[in-house]
Amino acid sequence: MMIEELSGIVGADRVSKEKASLEAYASDNSFTEGCAPSAIVSPVNAEQVVEIINLAAREKAGLVPSSSAPPRFRGDTVPEREDSVVVDLTGMDRIIKINRRNKVALIEPGVTFGRLAREVAKEGLKVLMPLLPREGKSVVGSYLEREPILIPKYHWDVTDPLLCAEVIFGTGDMFRTGSAAGPGDLEDQWASERYQKNPMGPGQSDLIRVVQGARGTVGLVTWASVRLEPLPSASRTFIVAADSFGELLGLVYSMLRRKLGEEFLVLNGTDLAAIVGGDREEIEELKGRLPPWSLIYRVAGFKYFPSDRVSYQVNDIGDLAGAEGLEPCRSLAGVSEEDIGGVLDGTSGEPYWKFGYLGGFADIFLIATLEMVPSFLELMEEEAKKAEYPSGNIGMYVQPIQQGRSCHVEFTLYYDEGDEGERQKVRGLCDSAIRRLMDSGGFFSRPFGPWCELPFDRCPDTAMLLGKIGKMLDPDGILNPGKIPYRVV
Amino acid sequence: MLDDAVYREFEEVVGPDNISREPAILDGYTYQIVFNPTPSPWLNRPAAVALPCSTEEVQGIVKVCNRHHVRFKAHSTGWGVFNAPGYEDMIILDLRRMNRILQIDENNMFALVEPYITCNQLQAEAMKKGLNCHIIGAGPNTSVLASCTSVGGVGWTGISMGYNCRNVLGVEWVLPTGEVVRLGSPGSGDGWFSGDGPGPSLRGIMRGLFGAMGGLGVFTRVAVKLFNWPGPKRIDARGLMFDIKAEVPENIKLYILLFPDMQRFLDATYDLGDAEIGWIHSRNPAGMLFTFLFPGLMRETAGRPAMRSAMESIKHMVSFGIAASSPGELAYQEKVVREVIARNDGVLIDMGKLPQFESFMLFGLMRSTLSAFVFRAGGNFASSLVGEETTDSGAPQVDLGVRIKQEYIDKGALIDDMADTVWGSIYENNLFAHYESLMTFDSRDPRQQEWIKVDEEVVDELIDRKWGIGIGLSGAGTVVHKKFGPHMCNYDKWQRRIKKALDPEGLSDPIGYTEPGD
Amino acid sequence: MALREYERDIRGCSRCSICKWVPFAQIKSVDCATVCPSISRYNFHSYSGGGRLILGLSLLEDRVELTEEVADIIYKCVMCGACEVSCKIYRDDIDVLRVIEELRFACVENGMMLPEHMMMVDAMKQEDNVFGEPKSARGDWAKDLGLKDINKEKADVLFHAGCRLSYDEGLRGVVRGAASILSDAGVDLGIAGADEACCGGRAFEVGYRGELEKYAEDFASRVKASGCSKLVTPCSDCYGAFKQLYPMVGKELGVEVLHVVEYVEMLMGQGRIRPTVKVPLKVTYHDPCHLGRRGEPYREWEGEDKLKRPSAFKMSGTRGVYDAPREILSRLPAVELVEMERIREYAWCCGAGGGVMEAYPEFNSWSANERVDEALATGAQAIVTACPWCERSFTDALEERDEDLEVLDLMELLARSLGSEPDA
């Protein structure tokens, strides 16, 4: 019904009603249940986005933003209402600016990790990556989802590496956050050496913080500036093996405290095998060979005396590890330094590394303090046992965030893609595990999938306040309805 | 005046000893000279002052306010005009009885504090656990919580310990309507390690670049990031200030860096940022240091050409510090800073070679004990903030601020401090920089009551040139927003809406924030 | 009102509240960070140094009247001077303590005194001591010590016991010990006995400036008549009056004024006092306000603009007596000194000063208990001080709690170490 109007805004060739395309959005690689959208619209600039939002507001239609190439996960892009229109932002893929001196890039939402990494590398810069994003994953999309980045010392605040953004709210208002707000447009700002680097404000609110984590429910981002960091001129990668996560805890804390190392993450053997292994068999084999837990980190040097920096850090970490009875290694159980480098730097192989092991997978992720992790692992194993799911198939990834104040804990339940019974078992396991993890202090800061309402039941006052803010930014409730339960007060 | 019956309701919440409407007591909350643009030190005298000691009591007061339509505002340490009541007939909540450090989480590096814990107290306790906190430039006597939730503020350790607004984890917040919200993980009873979510982060409503200055309810607890402190649990010192004698730990180094010009200062700053070294970084022009530390000498000599040219030549002065966790790190950082200085034609003075001054500088920078010297020359000060973006973007703004300020110095409206008293720091290894042009004056002197005009001129010119946004004019409030809003995506409109959503009656003193509206 | 003369000081207050805190470099913990008993106990800003400045401006501008309620705020202050120390680190142009004094003068001049203080001053008028005890009994403490009577014979050193030590029988050991130590060291010591009078300091602190002037004048003529070269007192309160208050009201005694700890330290340096008996005791030392920051000699500055006042004329508290008692302690065999967190210029007050002991005993006790807590935290077995008012406060505070902490005057401890502990 809105097709004509949408075509009027973006041109007929940028509106799709093609059934297959629509159906592709009706579900994703999660347990989210939804429906196909009524159309897909692909704007190319912010003005068109404004018009689309205004149109949807008039028509009370839902808009589901999407900025990455498939496959999609976590249910963010699965419409809940049949009148929804998917706003496909992959076409807005300009890298508007890269500034070496200020280590920043201004990009549209369609810009992917793979592409941006290549472009900024030419300037000696690196993109702050999550763990092996798929090649077509939107950088802006990832950051808006608060996906954790691999280098915790650069994660000063939860918004990082996202800095400023241009947002179109559900009201149709265009807004620029942080120092990008003004005065002057981008050209004026660049002319006075301003590169949209201060993420705070404008004024006495930080609306970017509300946009981030909102799963597209309060506004659509049409460009954002992102924090980049220098590419190392020298680096070495290490693995520290351990039989349990707890054994690593002391070293992890002491390294984080001193900001030692660059990329820094902990994986269990299953996940590490799934990453570095090839096919199912190879992964199974590797799983048996790899240590139960690995701390993986990189030490690097930059412009000034790079090897000095590497060597003092290697020594310091060596001392810290020694005190814990641990030993950093360059390679391990056949996993080479290059293999590890691939884990830390690249994007995932196609379609996505988690499919490689058993074809299907489900993620559970939450945040907590590092010392809470062992109890979660235990709990997860208990639940797996109850569900008769092989606990050895659980991938576990612990990513320190906010410079170590907390960590992202991600469980990946690999399962046989073709086996519906297995799929349902995993779904049941997810359900019981998520509830128990919540009860045990796991904080589900990023609601996902069919469980997206649960975290809000635990904080009714926050939910009440969110309801007021949601209403303010999207009064008609047109943006990705249902993904955040804005409870009307 | 408050109705007696209403007063009694307040009294029931906090007890009779913890509330007063004695005019002499109230005047203690009426007087403010810092950032007060009027010649009178008196602002509105509130109708009552209460001293709640718990979140429940704060909530109780706010609920009485809502029942009887009484405006309220809370403050922690109460320094500066934004703590003054915007209206008469309102109640001030002095939070000084909420003065506990509730938790220092050693492993996860954060502290949970109540409003009346000062930076100094937190630092002293954190150090005992090998941790440190960022202290804003306003000084060690300011509230940790206020710098995180309610006001703005930047300090000398920003290079390594960030900006307090961004260091916030969980927050406990009594909304203007009286509900208690805990932002982030504590909202679900999961500890205080995160302030964001589930879903959108309401930290963005709680505050922005500036806090709401009392205009969005009352913050009763905040968890704030702490950072590694490789020094001893306590640095014992003899003396009070200039006479301080302390043993500066071996793994701490302090330097003064001098640059021949602005460009080389900028280049070196980028280099230091990229090299990710440093614990303290602060531009402290010589004129500023001399005016604050030796005001008498400055009064006597500022007019002498020899003095002026001597100070001009060292105006691009930076205080730089290293706090290393290992000898290897110390050696590396020292090597880098020397190389950066050499490549940028700078001069490096190793304060370790001047031990008496080193002790003074250590506390001055680590603990911001130098801040209040800003009052020494004339008794009052103000600042026109000239930048909060890239380090480079500050340079022309510094020149502009200095030029405007010089006109006022020339006519005797400001104390002669060589005009360039732009201090500033870089944050998060040079993510962005803060430049702030200080002015000192004697507000008792009828000729020296024009600082606000300097502020206005700087702001106007910055907007005209589209150079950035000085956060002058005390940084907040409807007047400021009306001026800035049209040049900054009409952000003021959103603030009015936020205010309306959270505080439809406008009971949480809107003077430093904004009135509710559409 | 002479408060008017301080209007510039008052209007300089930035309300930074630094007056509430221990000087920043000396803050060592969350608990011992505050330095002002008044604001710590009563919380409203008006109870702080800066708040009192603002209160002064309210009065000057007739924004408030000097009522009993206002007088109550003014008098709930121990006048320990800690606010002044913290403020003066940064400010040359604000004399907080002088304003606090002026507020009290204003109370007295306007008839807003506290009854307890009126009684004290009446007692002084009648019996020349603050307790209203019989004048004739003032010299009883010195019975059988064989000290010279300065009224009858010349002595090189006049020993002034002060009201508290003259009459507080619980502290007999202190005063007898102090006098004996000096005379045993060969000092030519004389006392005025029943003719000794109050120094007037406590009357001054509660606002009776005129009383102090009378006592100071009288005292000066007595000292002159005695022909002594030194005036020595074991009472810090009296010491502060002689060093700071007398010069402030224009009265100079014309002799060297020493606290007994200063004198003893000097004599120890000359080898005339040699403590040899081991007293195995872990002690902490409490700096009395009137020996420390309020014992700093007063220097009048005549200039107009205090921004230009040379630092030598700035009352910053740093010229008080802090080292002498510690030096003595260091010379006592087996005595170990463990310092509290708030010491020297920024010591926490025992709570007895400023007329608080007389009018607000509960506040006095609260302040003393805070200090006792701090002393206990050091692990010391004894809290040592050099002022009978402090000693009385701590002793009384400890009476009500079950703690193992001895309260001692430094002279008592010294006497032990000399093996000559006198009976009280």
Place this chain on the structure above:
Amino acid sequence: MSQVGLDIVVCVKQVPDPEGPSSSFTVDEENVRVVTSGIPPVVSPFDENALEAALRLKKAGGGRITLLSAGTKISNPVMLKALATGADNLVLVQDGSLDYSGTDSRSTAALLAAAIGRMDAYDLVLTGRQAADTNAGQVGVGIAGFLGIPAITFAGKIDIAGDKVVVERVLPDGYEVVEGPLPLLVTVSHEVGDLRYPHIAEIKRAKEIPVARWTAEELGVDVKGEKVTELVGISAPRISRRCELVEGDTQREAGENLARALRRDGVL
């Protein structure tokens, strides 16, 4: 009357402490007033003697003592202390018009008389023989005049004998005994004895004693109209010192020169 006790009114004036050091008093010639500093207000000492006399009469024969004071600003603590010695009532006539320059002895007497007249009963009115600040000694007899009752001045001792008051009246070289009928006004001299000191507890209790607050207007007294004298000038005696060395070649000559100098200056 003596059976049920007398109603005694004691007039007390609040003055700056006359025992303050001389430096506390400065003469402001321009504004024709004495300025005090550093000293508190007190009850004028002779008035304290009057109160002491009243207390003794009360002790001997019962009765009620009402303190009466008039002024612009009367110190509560000062009055409390006086009340605490054993008085029963306090009447304050407080009025902005009753300042230093707005009153004289006559107008004060008229005002106090009006206040006494308004009381339910009075048998004996006591005042100090003179106030410590002005030393005029006129208000007491003035009150008697306005009330139309007899007055006895300079009492050194007061006794009640039946319905008569027996007063030992102080003379420069002794005393005379005078009797008077009730109601009567007596001005009291210090020979009566010093006022007793109350305990602090008594002062605190005295806060419960009822206080009546009246104004001149309420009493129908035109203070300005009753004022008949004007203070024209006020000055402190000038004390000057001059030093002259008297010389002479011999001691005798010097002595003669000294005598001459003293005669020249009117000393001899």
